[in-house]
Amino acid sequence: MQYIINGGKPLSGTIEVAGAKNVALKLMVAALLLKGKTTLTNVPRIRDVVALVAIINALGGKAAFTDEHTLEIENTLTTHVVPLELAVRIRVSFLLMIPLLHTFNKAYVPNPGGCRLGARPVDRLIESITTFGGSISYSSEDGYYYAKVEQFTPGEYTFAKASHTGTEFALMNTSRIKGESVIHNAAHEPEIDELITFLNAAGAHIVRDGNDLLVEGNNELHAVEQRIGSDRNEVISFIVLSALFKGAITIHNVALKPIETFLEYCKQVGIRYSESNGMFDLQVEDAISPSDVVTAPHPGFMTDWQPLWAVLMTQAHGDSTIHETVFEQRFNYVQELNKHGAHIEFFDPPVTDSSSIYQFDVPPGTTPVNQAIRIHGPTKLHNAATVITDMRAGACLLFAGLISSGKSVISGAEQIERGYEDLIERLQKLGADVRSIEE
Structure with missing residues (x-):
């Protein structure tokens, strides 16, 4: 174009x-952690949102606009494999690993797309998964990350350097792990605070304490309605x-x-x-x-x-x-x-x-x-x-x-x-x- x-x-x-792109995309993913139909309002009609809607539906979930800026999402997922041809369009596709792991105990997610701004490594995200009981391997032959877990356990994870996406990744995961977890050196972006508001409304209990996030997880999170700022x-x-x-x-x-x-x-x-x-x-x-x-x-x-x-x-x-x-x-x-x-x-x-x-x-x-x-x-x-x-x-x-x-x-x-x-x-x-x- x-x-x-x-x-x-x-x-x-x-x-x-x-509405905020970086909030809408993360709440769309987080909605797949909840039981029931989540409603997001003031959702921007942009290519990345449309692409994520397509991925959720390809996974067997339900995601559809009910009006120009209102989006309804429900976890009716039927597969743990994120399609490569769809995932390469947006980087946030990697975060789908969390709801897939909590739904199927396994997730196959391709190397993410999006803006190319240097390496943008996912190693910090991978480390946080393993800290709470999961495991991940990468295949250079097909470009997929293969993640699995028998049962997540609460714990503590420290980011070596504050990571916006990494913090959101860890928050989504620990919000569904029953018990108390701590995320140290968490990022402070306002978009993260909107995710915290969303997860708390769904039944988690997350409190910011300086650079730490204290998470009381709940494996029975419920659907909510939230307006994107x-x-x-x-x-x-x-x-x-x-x-x-x-x-x-x-x-x-x-x-x-x-x-x-x-x-x-x-x-x-x-x-x-x-x-x-x-x-x-x-x-x-x-x-x-x-x-x-x-x-x-x-x-x-x-x-x-x-x-x-x-x-x-x-x-x-x-x-x-x-x-x-x-x-x-x-x-x-x-x-x-x-x-x-x-x-x-x-x-x-x-x-x-x-x-x-x-x-x-x-x-x-x-x-x-x-x-x-x-x-x-x-x-x-x-x-x-x-x-x-x-x-x-x-x-x-x-x-x-x-x-x-x-x-x-x-x-x-x-x-x-x-x-x-x-x-x-x-x-x-x-x-x-x-x-x-x-x-």
Whole structure:
């Protein structure tokens, strides 16, 4: 799929934030741990959700939209084998291992798909399974993980480095293990808190104690109804978009607490905001100031935000830097953004202890290269033909095309539609001259 953009047009109006992709997908999986029919509302109609619906149904479960954004899910699973041709579409497919193990005592799950942002190893997830009594082996011949368990037992697991997905994986598992378990060095992302709310409503008892999660599991969890909160990554996307158009876009359905760190950076560069009843407006200074960002897990500056921040910093007056510490391949968009006339170069920041700085696995005695960029601004961007490498990079390049003069073409646009619902239609309502075509 391609996006065709005639850039340089003024954008204004109001845009609505959809339900959170990373919450909806995890609650869909967690719903398979419950007895009865679970109802999720405010579910975004995006490619990843549709793909997961297809996988659940292929496994014999029931998953269907009852209206535009309401999804009903029930565990009527009939097979423990996740189809390879479906699983490669989304990374969250690996989490299906948990409900399959609790249903069949075995699960065959292929190597997961999704955005390619470096290795993103599943070793931390595998370790947590074995800690609670399961076992996993991997076949390089067919690309499947083979997991089995006779009976899970409560226990304690410590993540060597805080892991968002790993914490959710361990939470889903221990919520169904009768007894008391502890997850040490758990991640703090707001999406995890929504999963905790969901599991507690279903009959588990989970309490956060600093960096630990205390889990009183229950092997008889019941179905619930829960509304998906607004997508903070989409909020960030639209804040950047509005800032690029000098605050002419009002954003609806904004929750401030999950994005407090981002808002602090906005203040530093000269972007002010006001919020009332979920309506969010910006006031942008004529000259945006440069910034220095180091990505980190929540409550830090999230890695998903940095490609969007990079396109904004191309308009800042001065040099900005971004140091990526969460993924080792998050700058694939830089070459593409430079095609628009951006002036971005790599550099290696001084790092004394790589293992403590970087969230990904770093071989002892080595320091990763090309983990930071310097953005020289301001730069007037021009039209270009670019290729999308991952979802947030796609939004970065789309926004670059919107502020560039002339006609731009973006290939691989289906990556954007994995996480943004009807984005082209919403942008068109703001005045954007953009359309999608099949390649």
